[in-house]
Amino acid sequence: MSTFTQLGEKMRAVYGRYSNGIDMAVKFLLALFSFFWIRGTLGFNPIFSNPVLLLVLAVLCMIFSLTAIPVFSALLIVGQSFSLGLDVGVVTLAIFLVILILFVRFIPEDALEVVLTPLTMFFGFAALVPICTGLKRKISAVFSVACGVVIYYLMATLSRESKNLKTLAASDYADRLQLVVRGTFSSTMVVNLLALMAVLVIVHAIRRLGFDYCMQAAIPVGGLVYLMFVLLGDAVLGTDIPIAAALIGTIGSVIAAWILLLFLLPLDYSKTEKMEFEDDDYYYYVKAIPKAAATKEEIRRLHPDLSEDDEPGDEDLDRVDLDEVNFEERLEDSLKNL
Amino acid sequence: MNLMRVSEMVHLTRYEEGKGGAALKICKYYKGDYVALQMIKSFFLTTIAFFLILALAAAGNINWFLEHFDQMNLAVVGAILLISYIVLMATYLAVTFVTANIRYGKARRSVRAYEIRLKELGDNIRYASPDAAYGKRSGR
Structure with missing residues (x-):
């Protein structure tokens, strides 16, 4: 586990470091896979089965939002069906x-x-x-x-x-x-x-x-x-x-x-905290389940050859001892600033 | 340069150009107008969809229709179609009403928080000095 x-x-x-690039790559690959799957399943029309066209559409999907993939997929399916x-x-x-x-x-x-x-x-x-x-x-x-x-x-x-x-x-x-x-x-x-x-x-x-x-x-x-x-x-x-x-x-x-x-979403249920508090408007029942995280020592154990400079970023690995954190106080403070 | 002020402006701009863009467009309407507009759109679109579904149902059973057309009681068929249309329309208008209200409520809450921060930015409440920190606001 x-x-x-x-x-x-x-x-x-x-992902935190390269999210833009990874998002675009994932959109491109998903679009390409979908379009070529449509081509493989239907593939009646040579124009809509042209790999160059599919590649161009996949590049467009990389630039536009995720909604572009189902839109272009629908157009390809309709185009293929007209061949029948x-x-x-x-x-x-x-x-x-x-x-x-x-x-x-x-x-x-x-x-x-x-x-x-x-x-x-x-x-x-x-x-x-x-x-x-x-x-x-x-x-x-x-x-x-x-x-x-x-x-x-x-x-x-x-x-x-x-x-x-x-x-x-x-x-x-x-x-x-x-x-x-x-x-x-x-x-x-x-x-x-x-x-x-x-x-x-x-x-x-x-x-x-x-x-x-x-x-x-x-x-x-x-x-x-x-x-x-x-x-x-x-x-x-x-x-x-x-x-x-x-x-x-x-x-x-x-x-x-x-x-x-x-x-x-790796949750560590063994460290669940439950708390109750109130402000002027509401009474709160809060359940906080921390996300399970690998400690610095565990990561170093996996990669003993990595130096301090090679790690993703100390700020990513800094972990607070949950026993020392007063969740109630921090939550109250954040609510006051709303 | 007041860095906190600049940071706040960046956050507000990101909101306007990102998720808040849709919320700001919604909040240009009064709630009643927005819900009414969505229901009018639903009315026309659902009518089009009903005729498309009818056409698809006819296409899927066209041989049966051709064989039994002369035996059909057109008044009964017409009544069934009318009732189906009313049921479909009522369902979609109800769903549209509920979703439009929920969307408007969410947009309003989101834009309200944005407006508060924008006003504070304009009034320089929190950014009077570069060393100003987020603290308790008077009157809240």
């Missing part, structure tokens, strides 16, 4: 417009889940994004996850039915439209949508309860909720979600979420 904490500390120190026929393109555009109108207005600003949900679903780790989102983000992120699920099934349908759509004549628009719409809004999609939304809501609710190790408890509960929905869906609606793959993917999601939690 302390190894993860120490690695997390080092990563945070490095005007009617298919119009239906794809209509689905994206419905998502934009009904859901995008209520989702958080950066909408990272809209991009990550289809990616993780494609690789079989469907529960990973809702679990992590429930631990870290606001409840309104459930709309982002829902949009991601719909987009995933839209892409899966276009990919699966591309041969049939190319075979059917343009005049058989009834059959073509039915293939796309019914394939996207299938019972499997509905079960997955409800399952992932429920996972996010339940994980978020458990996290908000605030008991010790609530986040660690929320992760496996989220995994169980997803599996429960999948099994119920299979029993009631006869969905074609492979149970074994769902089980393996869920276990992988839970493990990955646990590791991410250790890296991103």
